[in-house]
Amino acid sequence: MITIDEHRARILASVSRSTATERSVHRSAGFVLADDVVSRWPVPLFDNSAMDGYAVRRADAVEGAILRVVADVPAGCADDPSFGPGEAVRIMTGAPVPADADAIVPLEHTDLGTEVRATPPESITVTVAPKPHAHIRRAGEDAAAGSVAVRAGTVLGPWQLSAIASAGHDRIPVVARPRVAVISTGSELVEPSDTPQRGQIPESNSVLLAAAIVDAGAEVGWTATVRDDEEALVATLADADVDAIVLTGGASVGSFDVVKAVLNGTGSIEFTTVAMQPGKPQGFGLTEAGVPVFCLPGNPVSVAVSFEMFVRPALRTMAGHPTIDRPRSVRRAATGWRSRADRVQVLPVTVDEHTVRPAAPGGSGSHLVTSLAEATALAVVPAEVIEVFEGDPVTVMELR
Incomplete structure (x- = not known):
């Protein structure tokens, strides 16, 4: 018998990261970023207000000062209204700060408070003097144009995708998720909804593996159940067209172990015994076309354990994940x-x-x-x- 580490090392030495593909940011959650994404623009793009309130000249906005409101700048407005001493401009959160302003007085720091008004008031009274540059988000203070917004190797979640969109990208390079075929072998297997006869059992391995493959960050290409028949298995394997294949059953030394009979010696595929319980009989190798093939035992707990120890780390490596092991x-x-x-x-x-x-x-x-x-x-x-x-x-x- 070989050790778990020896079998795992052979597997990981045989697989590599999948190629990059371009995807929409709207469809990239859970994928791994293949290359650095840099900001096309400074973030924020322009000086903008962090509060609903009034753009002012700070020297005029002392406590008790009465300022005449001469313009209105809502979010999305491109105007840059000028204003002079003793004047202010009503401004909304996210709106560009007028060039003449050096501070924002929030609504709640005026005599009018947060009362909702369709049109700006004629004047305001400042109740709290603003600090220097108060409530102004400066252009580029989050990220400069050309800086890295999200680094290659990052698993893309909501926050990372938001950063990429803010950096000016709607299509990005991600590592392609490997497509995996699942083949359950055994003449005793019937559909879960069937009524098993003597000697038959419900087929559950493909259900287990399909869910585990998705959880690992890969995709299920297709699943199949094959009886203990070498010709049937050869025919099923002929149309694989996937990035990896996982088979269950038929990997030991029994008289009807068709997986071993068909695949042993094909490409670099070989069968061995691993010093683990459960999951002693194992097979692995690459087909002549370079497709990784995992041959697992047939009992469900052995399948679950074998997947976690050997298949999952390989699939996560192929999908580009920086962390391949469970904590x-x-x-x-x-x-x-x-x-x-x-x-x-x-x-x-x-x-x-x-x-x-x-x-x-x-x-x-x-x-x-x-x-x-x-x-x-x-x-x-x-x-x-x-x-x-x-x-x-x-x-x-x-x-x-």
Whole structure:
């Protein structure tokens, strides 16, 4: 057997970041920025008012001063009205500050207060003298023209996309999300809505993987369920046309393990055993066309664990994410459980602020799929530990 780290290292050495593609800022949430985005203009574009109020000459706007209002500048107005000593201009938030002004007196610092008026008043009385440059946003104080607004490698959320739009861009280069095909193999598999006959089970792996792929920052190209038939699997693989393929089942040493029979030795694909529980049988490699192929066990918990340990980091690398691993922390075991001495145990668990406990009361079996619904983390127990005792420190990978 090889270690988890050895199998992971081979995978990560074989995959690379996807090519860049151009997308609208309205459709780029969650993508990774491929190149720096620089500001086309200074931000703000021009000196503008940070408050609804009156543009003034500060020397005139002493407490108690009566100023005649001679003009009105709403937001979006291009006017630059001039005004002289003893005068003021009504101004709205975001409107360009008149060249003659060096401060803004907010509405609430006048005798008229915040009373809503359709037209400007004839005059105002200043009740609080403004400080120098009060409430004026200076052109370029947030970002100069040509400066980097958002750096390459940034995962684009609402705030980053807003900054890009403010910098004057509506289309941006992002890392293309890899399209992934999911193939579940097994003659025992039936649709979840069917009534299983003896020997049959509902097919859930494709559902699990499709959701996990999207959560990892990739896209599902298509899914398929294939019986234990080599010709059927070859035909399904022939039309892949995706950036990666994930197969479940048929990766071990059974007589009907068709995935191994069809793919072993194709391109650089090879099958191995990894010192982990669950998820011991694994396969990985590139097709002759360079497409990464992940061959996972068939039991649902093994699929979930294998995806987290191997597939997710690879897909996030391909999608350009700067962070490819789940955060890890240490909790104290709320109860004891057994582990194998020769393999790293990767166990679905539930955690609270201080403790961790197995998600399934029945143990760590790879078939205990219902426990996945309760799990919020994976406990990673070293191979040399054969039993976890209550109170022991346990490393966990946080899933939520």
